[in-house]
Amino acid sequence: MKITIGDVAKEANVSKTTVSRIVNGNYAHTTEETKKKVLKTIKNLDYRPNALAKGLKSTTTNVLGIVLSNLKNPFWTTVLEGVEDTCRELGYNLMICNSNEELEIEAEYIREFRTRRVDGIVINPTVQNYDLYNNLIEENYPLVIVNRRIPSLEANYVVMDNVKGAYTGVEHLLNTGRKKIAVFVYQNSYVSNWQERVEGYRLALLRNGYSTSDFRILELEQRSERIKDCILDYLKNNPDIQAVFSTNNMITLEVLGAVNEMGLTIPDDLAIVSYDETLWAKYFNPPLTTIRQPGYKMGQLAVEGLIKSINEEKKLDPSTIVLEPELIIRESSDKLQQ
Amino acid sequence: MKITIGDVAKEANVSKTTVSRIVNGNYAHTTEETKKKVLKTIKNLDYRPNALAKGLKSTTTNVLGIVLSNLKNPFWTTVLEGVEDTCRELGYNLMICNSNEELEIEAEYIREFRTRRVDGIVINPTVQNYDLYNNLIEENYPLVIVNRRIPSLEANYVVMDNVKGAYTGVEHLLNTGRKKIAVFVYQNSYVSNWQERVEGYRLALLRNGYSTSDFRILELEQRSERIKDCILDYLKNNPDIQAVFSTNNMITLEVLGAVNEMGLTIPDDLAIVSYDETLWAKYFNPPLTTIRQPGYKMGQLAVEGLIKSINEEKKLDPSTIVLEPELIIRESSDKLQQ
DNA sequence: TTGAAAGCGCTAACAA
């Protein structure tokens, strides 16, 4: 039924070795004539090499695995695009899975990737499976961790400068005349990003003459259905707030919902700066000021680094790449009119 | 270095056969004692079966491939979620790639999937590689086509009822008092969906007492940077238009941009109904009336059908599943005030 | 209940 390398060899009257060489573009040991002959029979028989057999023999599959934690957030779609494009360019295929922030699923998928002998793994970790990540690194399994840092784990990272992003956003709000600024953030002690963004907020206030008593921090429960209600309560109880710095694009949507419901005007009643540039941000009325993260670039660099460490003979020193976010100023944070 | 089934066998003083049976949960031929012994050594040695070797032998990989055409559109993220979850539930892993609507890339990826012996393929086709799809079907390669129909190709489809979705949306606009309704659509003669949505628009007008002379159809170039300009021109040249039926969520965003720029008020100056419910639709001001497509369900049914046809001995008759869209009414199409 | 042995399709060291 299936055409194998043996069928081609027989048909072309050469050995399997010769066919193998030609299939793999290794023409150095072959006359032009046999090359042509073999190429022709390959075409005639519509021969397709079996990647499983090849992988079994060569212990390399040219497949990479990626573990994401949330498919809904469009930021990850951008990262995935970068990953996918780069894989294609460099001749790799991609296995994808979604841990949905659950430890067990993450562990199961990593195990699965190893069983399938993927050449390397890109992961946005739940952060909580420390032994799992550590194990991978100890066994020298090619791995790049993206977006989140894992405390005290030496590894290859591609992450964003979250402190700087938040700092820039909050300072912009101060510069446009806001004095009472709140930050909205998910509570999750494992994810460094969110703490870093709050840290950026704190720093911006402190370095601009404010004190810790000016901090206004609202922590929200990520999985909750009641996020908008929490935001409504908060805004009603703190009518002096002039601006919200939102650390996540899903939170931003809920803020906008709450603002609509309260009949507030943006930016006069409340200015908004939001993390993550999205497809829709510039189409809102008024358009949203956002902090754009280079997600595509993150995906690209992760794959490039991964493939580099796959190809390297000896273990490389772990490296951390930090990417810079960029503030995109739009009308949701226009200068305050006095 | 790597632990193989042989290492386990040696360590446990049994044959490879016995280990193989136990690894695969086949305990029928084994005493409780050897089972325990083997299970223990597997754990001790941290043995991981090699999926490549297994696949080579059993000619089945438990991997599915999916070819998407556009990662940016959040509709596809939803579909992907359905696909991913269902794969996980049914014990399959997923390879993903993005054709980006390009024929050559689509063909290359399909070839790659076959080389890797994925057990089946889910595809949102560019529609233009007819021979490629036909070839797959002739060779009885498990395949499910989602979202788009390919003319005169008998295959397994999971698609949406686009005529009905558009019909419902346009009729809703008529019912709320609009008489001059335009439809905005991408021009692409290959994609049935868009033609079907225009068809739904036409039908809704005709069945409600309008004639072909009332049709207002704006075709837009998908890859163009000038979409908003085209929309602006159109709206300025046709000031009598009371409502826009947008067949795509990206077009909708451009319409909103144009509306903001012209200073029009929604829904009084212009009502909007848009294809595809999105994360952001309900947070706009005013919230958008949309047509929700069951993308998650589409992904789920595609995978379930695919696995069914993988497991079936004899070839099943091709089946087409049509999913129903749902109109979500919000303020962007509020009743017209006279 | 257990195991020996053949072979899945391919690669590569070595020989010719």
Add this chain to the structure above:
DNA sequence: TTGTTAGCGCTTTCAA
């Protein structure tokens, strides 16, 4: 330049 041969790690038939 070309081919022979020995596996890669696993499953499975058949025999013990």
